[in-house]
Amino acid sequence: MKSSKIKNVVSFxxxxxxxxxxxxxxxxxxxxxxxxxxxxxxxGLSDTxxxxxxxxxxxxxxxxxxxxxxxxxxxxxxxxxxxTNIIAFLIAYFLTRGYKGQGFFRVAFFTPNLIxxxxxxxxxxxxxxxxxxxLGRKYEIGIFQSNWLSSxxxxxxxxxxxxxxxxxxxxxxxxxxxIISVPKDVLEAAKLDGAVGFRGIRHIxxxxxxxxxxxxTFMSVKxxxxxxxxxxxxxxxxxxxxxxxxxxxxxxxxxxxxxxGVGQTEAxxxxxxxxxxxIIQVSITKKREVEA
Amino acid sequence: MKxxxxxxxxxxxxxxxxLLLLFLYPFYLVLLNSLKTNxxxxxxxxxxxxxxxxxxxxxxxxxxxxxxxxxxSLIVTSxxxxxxxxxxxxxxxxxxxxxxxxxxxxxxxxxxxxxxxFQTIMIPIVKNFSAFDLTDNLFAVVFFYLGAHVSLAVFxxxxxxxxxxxELEEAARIDGCGQLGILFRIIFPMLKPITSTIVILDVLAxxxxxxxxxxxxxxxxxxxxxxxxxxxxxxxxxxxxxxTAGLVLxxxxxxxxxxxxxxxIIEGVSQGAIK
Numbered sequence: 001m002k003s004s005k006i007k008n009v010v011s012f013x014x015x016x017x018x019x020x021x022x023x024x025x026x027x028x029x030x031x032x033x034x035x036x037x038x039x040x041x042x043x044g045l046s047d048t049x050x051x052x053x054x055x056x057x058x059x060x061x062x063x064x065x066x067x068x069x070x071x072x073x074x075x076x077x078x079x080x081x082x083x084t085n086i087i088a089f090l091i092a093y094f095l096t097r098g099y100k101g102q103g104f105f106r107v108a109f110f111t112p113n114l115i116x117x118x119x120x121x122x123x124x125x126x127x128x129x130x131x132x133x134x135l136g137r138k139y140e141i142g143i144f145q146s147n148w149l150s151s152x153x154x155x156x157x158x159x160x161x162x163x164x165x166x167x168x169x170x171x172x173x174x175x176x177x178x179i180i181s182v183p184k185d186v187l188e189a190a191k192l193d194g195a196v197g198f199r200g201i202r203h204i205x206x207x208x209x210x211x212x213x214x215x216x217t218f219m220s221v222k223x224x225x226x227x228x229x230x231x232x233x234x235x236x237x238x239x240x241x242x243x244x245x246x247x248x249x250x251x252x253x254x255x256x257x258x259x260x261g262v263g264q265t266e267a268x269x270x271x272x273x274x275x276x277x278x279i280i281q282v283s284i285t286k287k288r289e290v291e292a
Numbered sequence: 293m294k295x296x297x298x299x300x301x302x303x304x305x306x307x308x309x310x311l312l313l314l315f316l317y318p319f320y321l322v323l324l325n326s327l328k329t330n331x332x333x334x335x336x337x338x339x340x341x342x343x344x345x346x347x348x349x350x351x352x353x354x355x356x357x358x359x360x361x362x363x364x365s366l367i368v369t370s371x372x373x374x375x376x377x378x379x380x381x382x383x384x385x386x387x388x389x390x391x392x393x394x395x396x397x398x399x400x401x402x403x404x405x406x407x408x409x410f411q412t413i414m415i416p417i418v419k420n421f422s423a424f425d426l427t428d429n430l431f432a433v434v435f436f437y438l439g440a441h442v443s444l445a446v447f448x449x450x451x452x453x454x455x456x457x458x459e460l461e462e463a464a465r466i467d468g469c470g471q472l473g474i475l476f477r478i479i480f481p482m483l484k485p486i487t488s489t490i491v492i493l494d495v496l497a498x499x500x501x502x503x504x505x506x507x508x509x510x511x512x513x514x515x516x517x518x519x520x521x522x523x524x525x526x527x528x529x530x531x532x533x534x535x536t537a538g539l540v541l542x543x544x545x546x547x548x549x550x551x552x553x554x555x556x557i558i559e560g561v562s563q564g565a566i567k
Contacts, residue, residue, distance in 0.1 A: 011471060012386065012394070019383035019442050020398055026417075026439020027405050033416035042419070091311070099304050107554045109315050110561070114546045116500030116518045122525050123318050123539060130532060131321055131337045138336075165315070173558065174565040215565060226409050229502050233522065250411050255507070264415045271412040278407060 038265040044258050056265040065241070066266050069249040070273075072156070076245060077224040079160045084167045084220050085213075091168065092175035093201065106176070109169040117166070117229025124162045125149065125234050152242035155235050159243055162230050167223060171216045178212025179205065210289040217281055225274050246270055319543070326536035333532040348537030352524070356538055360513060361520035362545070368430055368505075368516060369498045372437040373491055380442050380490070381483060384449030385475050389458075399450065402443035410440075410503060418507050428511050436508070437498050445490050448564070452486040453479065485563070492560035499546070517542055 038056050042049040060066060091109060095102040112120060128148045136144025148154040182205065190196075190204040206213070228247040231237065237244035237252070244252070250270065254263030325333045326348055328341040352358070387395045417436065418427075426432035456479065464474050480487075505516045515523070521542045528534045550557060 008390075008392070011390075012392075014382075014472070015386035015475075016383045016395070016398070018379040019446060022379070022435065022439040023402060023405075023442050026436055027408065027413065027443070028401070030413035030416040030420060031405070031408060033420060034413055037416060037419070044419075047423070094304060094308070097304075099301065105308055105312065107550075107558060108312055110558060111315065111319070111547075111550070113561075114496060114500075114550055114557075115543055116502055118502045118518050118522050119500075119539060119542055122521070122535070123322055126325075126532060126536065126539075127318050127321060130333070134337050169315070170561070170565075173562045177562045177565060219565075222409075226411065228411075232502075233525075247409075247411050251414070251503075254415050260415055260419075267409075267412045267415065271409055274409055275407055 034264055034268065037261060038268055040261055042260050044254070044260045052261070056261040059259075059262045060265040060269060063253075063262065063266070065244075066246070066249055066253070069241075069244050069246050070270075072243070073225065073246040076156070076160065076163075076227070077221060080163045080167065080224040080227075081217060081220045083160070083164045084171055085216055087164065088168045088171035088216065089175050091172045092179055093205070095172070096176055096179045106172070109172055111169065112166040113170045117227075118233045120162060120166060121230040121233030124158070124230075128158055128234075149235055150239055152239060155239060155243045159227075159231060159235060159245075162234060163224065163227065166230075167220055171220060174212050174216045174219070175209065178209035182208045207288070210285060214282060214285040214289070217285060218278060221277060221281060222274065225270070225277075322536045322539050322543075325532055326540045328533055330531050330533040333536075337532075345533070348531075348533040349541065352534055352538035352541055355528070355534075356520050356524045356541065357512060357515075358520075358541060361515050361517045364430060364514060365499055365517040368433050368437070369495055371431075372434045372441070372498050373494055375434070376438055376441055376445055376494060377487060377490065379438065380445035381449050381480060381487075382475065383442070384446045384453055385479060387446065388450050388453040399446070402446055405443055406447075414503070414507065417504075421508060427508050428514055430509075430514060433505060433508055433516075436504060437494075437501075440504075441494050441497070445494070448486055448490055449483065452483060456482055488556060489560040489563045492557055493564045 039051050039053060040049040041052050041055075091105075095106055129150075132144040133147050135141060136146075146154075148158045186208070187200075187204065190200055195204050226247055227245055228251065231243065231245050231248050235243040237248050246266075247270075250263050250267045253266060254260045257263075321337065324340070325337055327344050327346070329345050329347070332339070332341060387399050421427055421432055421436075426435075460478060461474050464478050469477065500518060501516075502518045502522070505519050506522075509515055509519065512520070512523075521538055524538050525535050528538075
């Protein structure tokens, strides 16, 4: 009995030991330290710090720049999630109808996802601030005559465009997997009953691919909330901080303003918001899942 | 009936070729302008180059310290993936086969942790890694990636191993194979499909990651490719010939890989999304 217990401990240490150790040392330790830091005045450099109670929370709640950027992030998330999912679904729908070349289109549309957000941001910065402006002047296209990145509304729009452009190819794969798994005979039967075209999509296809919708919305909500890379290299929060999304706000608060405690508190608030929204979203879409 | 099918087909191709242009045109523009002089770019970024100009490439290659930053990315990515696959498969094997309380608890914590956004642990990570003098250290970056990606990998392996019948192991056990032997000789080869999904998802995530190396690596000689590209572009932002050449150098290796492995990559990502 005793020797089998020792054997179990040894096999736990051998098999799970490395994975569990790195996981706890990196993620769990940082998460707990992160909560602890919100009650301190750590300045980013010194080894010592004081506990200051809830002052960081008071500061975070009074930090209007944080709440403005959170509100902007909400708008950004809604735009990105809605447009990306609709476009991705439509692309997936037409790429599963058996037209020639659909494999090629699928490969091409996914391409932006192979490349990091910072690089994509630089690519689009060149397109927005140089190519489009030249085009606008040459052919007198009104919307391109001035640089999109130099006024707040169009810069925000540019962020949304790039995010949709990138993410649509990813969600397309999720929706394609969902649509392919819908049984052919169900679609045939629906067709005979007159559910074709838009009505077929709404009443037959969408309810049957609810699991894909759950995953795709979850992914796009999380990605959009955390957006940092494209934000940094495309607009860097400008002009005048007008496109600073919340992830960038947290980074700047901590590493540029060197208010680590407040920055960490805001990061924790962000975590709570994302967790709550994700749970609500998943439970709503899960409820609508049906069996074929 | 027949006629409407033809019209539908034409509509499909018109719309999708336009979409294709929309998706790939930015890359074409970067490639096109990387072959021009800066003057040509500023004059007309849509025009073809008057003569092929590779000066931008030569300069970008040098200034970006290309071979070194490429090497850094390669070391970090390959070492992380190699270790990740091994430790995750071992852990998932134990969790799937032994229904111990501690296994179930840790597994649940791992799954729950996947909702934590990077921003929430970013500041304490910098603090903890600095405290142990682990900044400017490629292995520390690898260590972080192991911790950050292990839960998803364990989760995916776990689901897969659960579906492998236990009887397969029995025979090997009678033949005197130890537990490690069973895992690596019998189970691991069967995990190939899920392993390739994990490798593909994590290679993309780690190779392209920016924020973590950004907060942990400061020395130029240690910077990964995305990091180096970012600081390079920051320095020469007005020289478009140089910037676009640098972008091509950064993007090209991935595109070449994609050309060879497109099927596996698309398949891997699709599989990963369903799980």
